[in-house]
Amino acid sequence: MPRTPALLRAERASRAAPSVKYDFHNIETKWQRHWEAERTFATPRQVDTSREKFYVLDMFPYPSGIGLHVGHPLGYIATDIIARFKRMTGCNVLHPMGFDAFGLPAEQFAVEHGVHPRITTERNIANMLAQLKRLGLSYDWDRALATTDPGYVRWTQWIFLQLYNSFLDPATDKATPIADLIAELESGARYISSGGELSRASFEGAVDWDGADTATRNAALSNVRLAYLAEVDVNWCPGLGTVLANEEVTNEGRSERGNFPVYRRPLKQWMLRITAYADRLERDLADVEWPEAIKAMQRNWIGRSRGARVQFELVGFSDVIEVYTTRPDTLFGATYMVLAPEHPLVDQLVTPEQRDQVYQYRSEVSGRSERDRMVDEKVKTGVPTGAFARNPVNGEEIPVWIADYVLMGYGTGAIMAVPAHDTRDFDFATQFGLPIREVVAPHDDVKSDEVFTGEGTARNSAGNVVLDGLQTVDAKKAVIEWLESHSLGRGETQYKLRDWLFSRQRYWGEPFPILHGEDGEIRALDESALPVPLPEMDDFSPTASDDPDAPPQPPLGRASDDWKQVEIDGRVYQRELNTMPNWAGSCWYYLRFIDPGNEAQLVDPELEAYWMDGGIDLYVGGAEHAVLHLLYARFWHKALFDLGHVTHPEPFRRLVNQGMIQAYAYRNERGIVVDSGQVVDQDGQPATEVQDQPDRRYSFDGERVSQEYGKMGKSLKNAVSPDDICEEYGCDTLRLYEMYLGPIEQSKPWNTRDIIGVHRFLRRVWRNFVDESGEILVSDDESSESLLRLSHKTIDRVTNDINRLSFNTAIAALIEMNSALVSEQRIPRVVAETFLKLLAPLAPHIAEELWALIGGDGALAFKEWPDVDASLIKDEQIKIAVQVNGKVRSTITVDVGASGEEVIALAREEENVARHVEGKSVRREIYVPGRIVNIVVA
């Protein structure tokens, strides 16, 4: 009796307990030690550049003391699979990892425990390194770096100096050394206007360089430097004792970290002129393969809008009010104006009768937090100033109000209000009984109750310029032209993006390479003075308080004079006491990975040109950095590009955001989150084992708890440690499980219970290759045609799947192939080798071990990825729908390669069709060359 697959399987299962089983612990430690000892995945500094490169990068982690949970490695596993796959396809792969090690938590921990942040940081890095290594990730650890390394800080400071010593030349739209500008100014070729804007053409209001004193010159240069010190309204967070960037403040007006209140306050701080790059940062988004959501967030944040500046003459004053509008075509519909309450003109133009009311309103508004203002958008507040302005297009006198719906921080802090075509103005006008005048008619005649804010045909435009009948686009052009020719305004592009506040009152950050002279002189250090080290101190704590008016006190102010004071050429300077934000280090780490040991240069230009050609090929990380790291890094990269230090204008060609791992969490009756690991159901089963059963009751320490669902992490106490999973199932299982969960970009639930599925797969793989007695079940016989066909179909599927990062389907393909192998007594060598190669990127340890056991040649990690034999994977038969007079009569199955005549002959045999086909001419028409084609009987 022949042994059927089922019988064979039953036979195997019934034998005694296997003596040689899948011992993942030993296998995994063995190979991880081997890779480490052999430095298997180290990419040499010089590689054969005739080969294709692949730079695959993870967003490097902050080394926190808590350690990783299973959500963290999701992206790391994905990039590791790609890295391993690309090595096997013959690419030079750069796959580095490092640590973003400056920042608040290390400092806070240091303050609480009195340990130097350097020590806690090093400890945390060591812990995290061990956790990462346990996952069998094929990083080139030789290139590992921490942003806190003095050798790294040096180049972060160096880049800051590049920014400080550059300006954006409006003629070329490129960062250019400021020395070039100075040289040109000295030769009288150019001027800097008093407004700080640089122009070759317009000398209006210019400061004459020759006639200016040093302070004026420096101030003028400061107005164009990409890094500059300025007194601006900043986000001051007394609770943290530091200022924060706009991107670090929530829309509730609190700090992203710690949730302390943040106040707007004028302070003198270091700024980076990211606004100079607003246009390019937006435009170049078109050239990168990023998720649409992230691009949209960046576009939104940059907030480019096209419009016009318009001047309104104040009645009875010599001053003008300047407004910004995106709808200059509605100028005739402006029936009043609104200034932001804190607008500087308010004091001058307010009439004596209105003064009390205006000042009272002002103090009310400034006392109100941002949040209160957003309670109900429809309710608008404001008061008239008593002043009037003149509409430039028709000379009409319209009242000037102040209201808090106009923000000082955008545009000019003043608007012309067109209630007929702007919902906010409409709400305001309705509330205060101000006139509404329609000046744009919709294209269609549909009348709606809503304000018409769309584009249409201009009307009611009697005045100094006539727009009636023009479409919105043309009307805008006409108005701008008229305004410009009468010097009453000009077309302008506005951005929501503000310059980047770049200093922090912290200890654990990069010191600025900047000195302050007694007379207010700012002196940038020479490159040779880098790195500027952090001073040794005992007390690194920030000065926090509840008082919004408390002055910022950088911890470095308490450093000894040895550090604080620097003497150069007999003059004593004070060091800059602020430090850089932790974003600084992450802005360029991907460049340093290319050449981490270089002491002479940021990165070797030739190596940079090779590895950064077209940008980083794959960058994987969380979406939370959309308008922080990802925007800052692009800005630095563009500046470095302009200055010739990098060869491609965008750092990250392809970006993928991994989803979050979610899990159930439990809260007791007092609303306190309890540790999910300790929660049991009514039968005493651990909650982690019985999820998806909504009718269960859960308890913690005898107390009833309610179930909820959310992001895995510390705050919900539902973290699962990868160490535990590796211990119980092995890291190959963990890797497969995390990838098997679903698409990488999607958020998905963690269910410890489901892990067994992929673990069973690996055990079956093992048993297919290794007999219970330890015998290797691979034969040198030729493979059967069907097995060969299956293995090539699997190659095809897995290759495509990995290429499009669809790891879950790749695993499914391997599971299917493995199930087919069960029925083989011995797997033909050619099939066995193919299978292990396909498995290698996903579950590298078991694949490598089996490769060695079957006597495979060399290291599997660098074996050539198998090619598909296309002739083996074609369909053998296709279905054909036979259509008669436009209706499908039947479907027939024919062999691939059958001739048209054969197909028609077959069709004739089909009863349904035959009588229609008899005696008629038959036309063969193939609609879709897929698995089903049609023949049409005319």
Place this chain on the structure above:
RNA sequence: GCGAGAGUGGCGGAAUUGGUAGACGCGCUAGAUUUAGGAUCUAGUAGGGUAACACCUGUGGGGGUUCGAGUCCCCCCUCUCGUACCA
């Protein structure tokens, strides 16, 4: 409001360009093995219907294009994320 994405079994999810919907896994049901539990193996598992087939209905809802729609087009509903008085 605006912007982006998503709705498929009890659950996670498959289905390159329109071509046998539900791959693969979990769970569940039955059986084998086992002192028992666990583990392992076998079969089944969208819903309705049937002794079993046949058959019918099915990818949030409603229309449309097509020989053929989860996939393409139009309208609507729901959910998630981001953003918010940006003139």
